[in-house]
Amino acid sequence: MQHAAELEELGVKIREASRFIEKSQEQLSRKIIGQREVIQRIFIALLVNGHILLEGVPGLAKTLIIRTFATAMNLKFQRIQFTPDMLPADLIGTMIYNPKDMEFYPRKGPVFANIILADEINRSPAKVQSALLEAMQEHQVTIGSQTFVLQEPFLVLATQNPIEHEGTYILPEAQVDRFMMKVLVDYPSYEEELEIMLQSATTAVDKPVTPVVQPDDIFRARALIDRIYVDQRVQRYIVDLVFASRKPAQYGIAALESMIEFGASPRASIFMLLASKAHAFLQERAYITPEDVKAVAYDTLRHRIRPGYEAEADNVQSEDIIRQILQHVPVP
Amino acid sequence: MNARSDKGPARAGRPVLFLLFILAVLLSAGAARGGSLPKVTVALAPDTVLVGDRITCSIRVDHREGETPSIEGIDSLSLKPTVLLVRRQASTAAGAGNRRVSFEFDLAVFSRERQSLPPFTVVFRNSAGTVVKRIPMRASNTVFVKALTDSSMRELRPIKPPLRPELPLSVLLPFFLTIFGITIAVLLLLFFLKRSVRRSAEKIDPGQVALRKLRKLSSRLSGGMPPRDCHEELSNILRSFLENRYRIRALEAVTQEIELDLEKNAVPGIDNIMNLLRQADLVKFADSRPELEESRQSLQKAEELVRAARTEKTEPDK
Numbered sequence: 001m002q003h004a005a006e007l008e009e010l011g012v013k014i015r016e017a018s019r020f021i022e023k024s025q026e027q028l029s030r031k032i033i034g035q036r037e038v039i040q041r042i043f044i045a046l047l048v049n050g051h052i053l054l055e056g057v058p059g060l061a062k063t064l065i066i067r068t069f070a071t072a073m074n075l076k077f078q079r080i081q082f083t084p085d086m087l088p089a090d091l092i093g094t095m096i097y098n099p100k101d102m103e104f105y106p107r108k109g110p111v112f113a114n115i116i117l118a119d120e121i122n123r124s125p126a127k128v129q130s131a132l133l134e135a136m137q138e139h140q141v142t143i144g145s146q147t148f149v150l151q152e153p154f155l156v157l158a159t160q161n162p163i164e165h166e167g168t169y170i171l172p173e174a175q176v177d178r179f180m181m182k183v184l185v186d187y188p189s190y191e192e193e194l195e196i197m198l199q200s201a202t203t204a205v206d207k208p209v210t211p212v213v214q215p216d217d218i219f220r221a222r223a224l225i226d227r228i229y230v231d232q233r234v235q236r237y238i239v240d241l242v243f244a245s246r247k248p249a250q251y252g253i254a255a256l257e258s259m260i261e262f263g264a265s266p267r268a269s270i271f272m273l274l275a276s277k278a279h280a281f282l283q284e285r286a287y288i289t290p291e292d293v294k295a296v297a298y299d300t301l302r303h304r305i306r307p308g309y310e311a312e313a314d315n316v317q318s319e320d321i322i323r324q325i326l327q328h329v330p331v332p
Numbered sequence: 333m334n335a336r337s338d339k340g341p342a343r344a345g346r347p348v349l350f351l352l353f354i355l356a357v358l359l360s361a362g363a364a365r366g367g368s369l370p371k372v373t374v375a376l377a378p379d380t381v382l383v384g385d386r387i388t389c390s391i392r393v394d395h396r397e398g399e400t401p402s403i404e405g406i407d408s409l410s411l412k413p414t415v416l417l418v419r420r421q422a423s424t425a426a427g428a429g430n431r432r433v434s435f436e437f438d439l440a441v442f443s444r445e446r447q448s449l450p451p452f453t454v455v456f457r458n459s460a461g462t463v464v465k466r467i468p469m470r471a472s473n474t475v476f477v478k479a480l481t482d483s484s485m486r487e488l489r490p491i492k493p494p495l496r497p498e499l500p501l502s503v504l505l506p507f508f509l510t511i512f513g514i515t516i517a518v519l520l521l522l523f524f525l526k527r528s529v530r531r532s533a534e535k536i537d538p539g540q541v542a543l544r545k546l547r548k549l550s551s552r553l554s555g556g557m558p559p560r561d562c563h564e565e566l567s568n569i570l571r572s573f574l575e576n577r578y579r580i581r582a583l584e585a586v587t588q589e590i591e592l593d594l595e596k597n598a599v600p601g602i603d604n605i606m607n608l609l610r611q612a613d614l615v616k617f618a619d620s621r622p623e624l625e626e627s628r629q630s631l632q633k634a635e636e637l638v639r640a641a642r643t644e645k646t647e648p649d650k
Binding site for chain 1: 588619
């Protein structure tokens with residue numbers, strides 16, 4: 001009973017702490033129409049210190065979403081357009097010589113912000129990608145001999161265009177694995193498109209977005225998320241899902257055995273649990289249910305399961321594999 | 333008598349002389365034929381080819397020593413319908429004071445039907461290179477050239493009549509009929525087997541099974557089973573019942589998905605079912621510890637739900 005009471009108390013705190021989500025969503029809805037899934041995923045990543053790889057054709061308001069999100073959350077935003085001639089120094093910064101005092105001073109790059117939009121990350125060579133991914137992983141950057149800790153919260157949203165691959169440097173699996181989620185940005189629905197058209201086809205000035213959140217709200221939410229209860233059954237369910245991507249035959253899906261070149265890494269289990277916790281927080285719950293796990297399963301597993309040659313021949317995508325896994329692994 | 337006897341031997345010698353005369357004529361003719369040099373022999377091989385194929389023209393010239401034969405007319409063939417491809421020549425001794433020169437020409441023929449060798453001339457030169465003799469030749473040898481397609485053909489040729497099977501129909505028909513009969517029998521057997529299996533499965537009422545399990549669970553709860561475990565078991569029994577009764581995927585689905593499926597199937601009493609499942613979820617995932625009385629009430633509600641579902645008249649959408 002004691003534990004149940006604790007959870008109830010935590011639930012109350014979560015309900016209070018998650019009010020800023022509602023406020024920021026109000027602000028976002030002034031500019032963004034639809035794309036609720038994407039916005040929810042950005043919240044999840046921000047709440048559990050993850051990063052997101054966004055994939056979608058151009059013109060789906062990816063930049064607008066992130067810019068508006070940063071404004072509403074009162075966070076510093078930087079958009080970095082990745083190009084083939086980019087250098088790591090263009091991203092993290094460099095040492096500049098000052099002839100007056102004959103000293104080198106560090107000049108910080110655009111990575112020193114709270115929310116980074118790494119637009120078309122696959123346009124730059126591996127050394128630039130590595131520089132960003134290192135900053136993502138370590139939350140710190142070294143310029144010359146000085147190490148600078150990046151300001152928290154630090155969220156990277158990298159975009160990839162799924163259509164054009166010519167002249168791109170595809171992110172290696174090891175680097176893609178560092179992204180907590182890979183979110184697919186889809187076209188808006190018919191009604192949403194209608195609304196977007198009517199709202200945007202005007203010469204009037206855009207409705208301003210007011211910052212309604214303080215960084216402390218995010219840190220408080222993070223502390224509460226860490227306390228969210230995860231039952232052993234749910235823990236095992238997450239591990240079962242990840243294991244089913246590695247050894248599908250053990251879970252009665254032998255047909256997937258030849259379809260998967262390699263399954264999800266241990267990072268998948270970690271990020272799935274974190275994302276499930278954040279999802280439960282957004283649902284104002286103090287515990288995780290399998291619903292939370294299923295809700296984030298596609299986004300956390302999509303880029304970690306690589307379909308094999310047979311799957312490609314049969315046009316089986318990683319989403320189809322995840323669907324099969326979710327349908328066959330018993331829910332606790 | 334004597335005179336008659338004198339004439340007798342003379343008359344007997346006349347046939348002998350006649351035979352000798354014939355023999356001498358034949359020999360002289362043979363000698364004249366063999367000895368009248370130069371002699372030219374022409375051969376063509378093969379006698380039938382396809383358009384564009386190669387034929388070999390062999391010209392053998394027997395001549396006296398001191399003369400050098402050559403062929404004119406064939407060497408200059410370079411245009412269709414006959415094209416000279418290869419030319420070979422060999423000279424050998426052919427008896428006392430005679431020689432034999434063999435010319436071989438490989439020709440490609442391009443015209444159709446019967447073709448004769450073009451006219452040619454055998455030219456003899458002395459050691460000084462002066463032409464001493466020219467023998468114009470028109471060989472009677474021919475070659476038949478077949479076209480790959482007949483240009484005169486304007487209609488499709490009739491196809492060949494179908495081959496008759498080696499085995500007569502009277503033998504094959506019973507064989508095929510037997511195979512057909514066996515196939516039909518196997519298919520019928522499978523059909524009846526499947527139907528009987530389905531019927532026997534349908535006979536098992538999921539409601540009855542669920543009620544039996546719920547009663548067993550109730551007695552275990554009375555026997556000291558922790559209420560927490562009871563709720564978990566109750567959730568499994570309900571899910572299994574819903575899956576078999578409404579043909580939905582409930583064992584691999586989360587509560588939210590079950591709710592959607594039940595709504596889709598317009599199942600009556602969804603709220604009560606969902607309350608029970610959510611209560612079980614709280615026990616399973618939120619570490620909720622229900623009282624014994626709560627568990628008993630939940631079991632009772634579950635039994636009522638299953639009974640109500642069994643008495644439903646309308647079949648749910650499948």
